[in-house]
Amino acid sequence: MSAATPVAAVRQGSLIEARDVVLSYGPTPALRGASVSAAAGEIVAVMGPSGSGKTTLLHCLAGILVPESGEIWFDGRRVDTMSETARSALRRDRFGFVFQFGHLVPELTAIENAALPLMLGGARPRQALDQARGWFAELSLDGLEQRRSGELSGGQGQRVALARALAVRPEVLFADEPTGSLDSLAGQQVMDLLTAAARKQGSTVILVTHDARVAAYADRQVIVRDGQVSSLSRGRAG
Amino acid sequence: MALLGLLEREPSHGYDLKRDYDAVFGRGKPLPVGQLYATLGRLVRDGKAVAGPAEPGGGPERKPYAITGAGAAEVQAWLAQPAEPGPYLQPVLFAKIMLALLLGRPAEPYLDAQRGAHLERMGELTELRRSGSLPDAVLADYGLFHLEADLRWIDMTAQRLSALAQSVHR
Numbered sequence: 001m002s003a004a005t006p007v008a009a010v011r012q013g014s015l016i017e018a019r020d021v022v023l024s025y026g027p028t029p030a031l032r033g034a035s036v037s038a039a040a041g042e043i044v045a046v047m048g049p050s051g052s053g054k055t056t057l058l059h060c061l062a063g064i065l066v067p068e069s070g071e072i073w074f075d076g077r078r079v080d081t082m083s084e085t086a087r088s089a090l091r092r093d094r095f096g097f098v099f100q101f102g103h104l105v106p107e108l109t110a111i112e113n114a115a116l117p118l119m120l121g122g123a124r125p126r127q128a129l130d131q132a133r134g135w136f137a138e139l140s141l142d143g144l145e146q147r148r149s150g151e152l153s154g155g156q157g158q159r160v161a162l163a164r165a166l167a168v169r170p171e172v173l174f175a176d177e178p179t180g181s182l183d184s185l186a187g188q189q190v191m192d193l194l195t196a197a198a199r200k201q202g203s204t205v206i207l208v209t210h211d212a213r214v215a216a217y218a219d220r221q222v223i224v225r226d227g228q229v230s231s232l233s234r235g236r237a238g
Numbered sequence: 239m240a241l242l243g244l245l246e247r248e249p250s251h252g253y254d255l256k257r258d259y260d261a262v263f264g265r266g267k268p269l270p271v272g273q274l275y276a277t278l279g280r281l282v283r284d285g286k287a288v289a290g291p292a293e294p295g296g297g298p299e300r301k302p303y304a305i306t307g308a309g310a311a312e313v314q315a316w317l318a319q320p321a322e323p324g325p326y327l328q329p330v331l332f333a334k335i336m337l338a339l340l341l342g343r344p345a346e347p348y349l350d351a352q353r354g355a356h357l358e359r360m361g362e363l364t365e366l367r368r369s370g371s372l373p374d375a376v377l378a379d380y381g382l383f384h385l386e387a388d389l390r391w392i393d394m395t396a397q398r399l400s401a402l403a404q405s406v407h408r
Contacts, residue, residue, distance in 0.1 A: 049393065192368060212389040213382050216360035223350070232354040 015040040021070035030056040032227035043205040045218035054208045054224040062174050063087035096165030096173045100180035102157040104149035111145035114163040135163035139193050155186030176208045191217050249304035339403045349396050360385050
């Protein structure tokens with residue numbers, strides 16, 4: 001008789017962690033005591049059916065949403081009790097984001113899009129553009145610097161979004177269905193590049209996906225069900 | 239059929255056939271020499287290949303083999319025939335779930351364990367796809383898509399466990 005051996009979704013020595021988080025949208029509970037953690041440099045996939053609360057959990061971890069109860073910790077600091085200004089600074093300076101649709105600014109060129117968070121963080125335009133350009137080579141985007149988002153394929157646009165997220169050298173990269181709008185091959189390329197780049201610079205990745213082939217890139221997978229988190233795997237690091 | 243196909247490419251000695259088979263099809267499971275010569279013997283017996291005279295001083299591995307017209311026709315027919323899709327009903331997964339429900343035991347922990355095992359294997363295949371050659375990647379993709387199909391079935395089944403339990407006990 002096979003049965004799952006319970007494996008904690010929270011681990012010692014984590015860089016980022018949600019502890020017993022509760023959050024509702026009006027009368028509808030989204031998270032009901034969700035706990036999960038990720039170590040520095042670890043890639044954790046958060047899986048679950050539509051409406052299970054996985055994106056809400058990502059938003060809580062990233063300081064976008066503040067839970068009604070429970071705690072969010074990052075690098076030894078409590079995030080959920082920070083001011084909105086402090087959480088904004090955290091998101092801008094230490095986190096990176098990739099969403100299902102690139103959310104590129106259509107009026108800007110690809111390279112300007114990638115450099116935008118650096119400029120918002122106070123970098124000089126030339127310095128920001130140079131730094132972003134380095135990622136264009138890394139992500140096979142050479143030659144596309146001056147294109148606008150309407151002139152990019154879905155895969156190219158998503159790689160520009162990835163360059164934008166990585167340009168700030170984030171300690172945590174949050175990716176919410178990063179291949180959801182792409183065909184299999186383009187999705188594979190984005191995931192190959194995302195995970196290789198994250199590992200190269202030691203970023204932790206919180207990867208929300210319903211796609212098992214995407215989740216398979218992670219070191220560890222957890223599933224959100226009815227607003228709570230269970231581990232599906234022990235992780236490659238044991 | 240793979241050996242016959244290799245012979246269609248060019249007449250070969252047993253040793254060369256094994257080397258080519260292992261490189262293209264073996265994928266970590268080399269063809270046993272005994273099986274190689276048993277298969278070649280069957281192909282000759284059935285008129286799909288012919289064996290030339292052994293070269294002086296050589297053992298059986300120095301005997302050249304060549305495909306016949308009948309063998310080439312068989313390769314062509316095999317390539318043209320789609321593989322049987324088959325209603326791959328996951329008999330083991332299905333049996334475990336049904337037995338758990340029949341015995342009044344929770345099936346969800348089993349499904350989670352299966353999800354974990356599938357994801358672990360998919361992780362290995364993803365690594366093979368990333369680090370291997372293009373043929374490795376194409377073969378790994380085949381496995382990944384099949385495992386993904388299993389997982390989709392597991393997800394769908396997980397959402398219907400209550401109804402399934404009721405139908406089992408009806």
